[in-house]
Amino acid sequence: MRLLLLLALAGASLVFSGCERDDDDSTTAIVITPEGNLLIEPGDTLQLDASESVNWSATAGIIDGNGMYIAPGEQGKFIVTATSKNDPARSAERIVLVTYHAELFKTMRNGGYVIYFRHANATVGIDNFNSTIPEWWKSCDSTIARQLSTEGRQQATETGAAFKNIGLPFSKIMSSEFCRCIQTAQRFDVKPELPIETSQSLTYTVYGDENGRYQRTLDLINGLPAGNGVVLLTAHSFPTGSPGPLLQMGDAAIYKQQPNGAELAAIVTVADWVTLR
Numbered sequence: 001m002r003l004l005l006l007l008a009l010a011g012a013s014l015v016f017s018g019c020e021r022d023d024d025d026s027t028t029a030i031v032i033t034p035e036g037n038l039l040i041e042p043g044d045t046l047q048l049d050a051s052e053s054v055n056w057s058a059t060a061g062i063i064d065g066n067g068m069y070i071a072p073g074e075q076g077k078f079i080v081t082a083t084s085k086n087d088p089a090r091s092a093e094r095i096v097l098v099t100y101h102a103e104l105f106k107t108m109r110n111g112g113y114v115i116y117f118r119h120a121n122a123t124v125g126i127d128n129f130n131s132t133i134p135e136w137w138k139s140c141d142s143t144i145a146r147q148l149s150t151e152g153r154q155q156a157t158e159t160g161a162a163f164k165n166i167g168l169p170f171s172k173i174m175s176s177e178f179c180r181c182i183q184t185a186q187r188f189d190v191k192p193e194l195p196i197e198t199s200q201s202l203t204y205t206v207y208g209d210e211n212g213r214y215q216r217t218l219d220l221i222n223g224l225p226a227g228n229g230v231v232l233l234t235a236h237s238f239p240t241g242s243p244g245p246l247l248q249m250g251d252a253a254i255y256k257q258q259p260n261g262a263e264l265a266a267i268v269t270v271a272d273w274v275t276l277r
Helices: 002-023 102-108 150-166 179-188 210-222 270-274
Strands: 038-040 045-047 054-058 068-070 076-084 091-098 113-118 170-175 196-198 230-235 252-256 263-268
Touching (some): 038 102, 091 150, 113 210, 150 179, 150 270, 170 179, 179 196, 179 230, 210 230
Parallel strands (some): 113 230, 170 230
Antiparallel strands (some): 045 068, 054 076, 252 263
């Protein structure tokens, strides 16, 4: 009889213990909303919420006890952290991207844009237009054609990291035939399964009629499928005297695809990109 009583008490204890574990949220992840990497302009505010009572902190900017975040005055990638009040060992983080292009980047997440990049910094060697080597411009030898510098390779890698943080849905990658342009696209590393296609329309001067390259580029952009993600083009500065925007190495012109032809939406400088890496 005593043995039966002990077994009954032990069973009750196990049931009670199991109920305690069901009510224990120590293993439940803290959820911060809105979810995903957030985009906000410098100085703007953003209301964040957590799935339980938390203490808030941020690597830059100000966030109060209710989760109201005020972005700093400079661009950059910052981290907001929510730490459980009940268990300080538990926390969650959210990336906040502070950029003057926040609204544009939000829209670009829905596709329908083309990014035209001037290749990253390329100050090693010089283009040998008198070379007798077939298709010399495709060479990655700096004694034959100008190549990416160490700075340029880093710029391209950091710009690719910014793409990932922003969450741009790339659907196609195209490049000039010059090695420095192809290597810029490679270092972006945005979507390894997408091949890098080359186009004579994007290739600098070697196919003649350099003054017509701007129009060939526009024709290429306007011939791309509209609304199907974001298309990435890596090429050169636009021809001198053309209507194309002035781009420094690493800068990009953002075009919005429209039924009547692509429209220039913004210029995003290399500094704007790499600050979001």
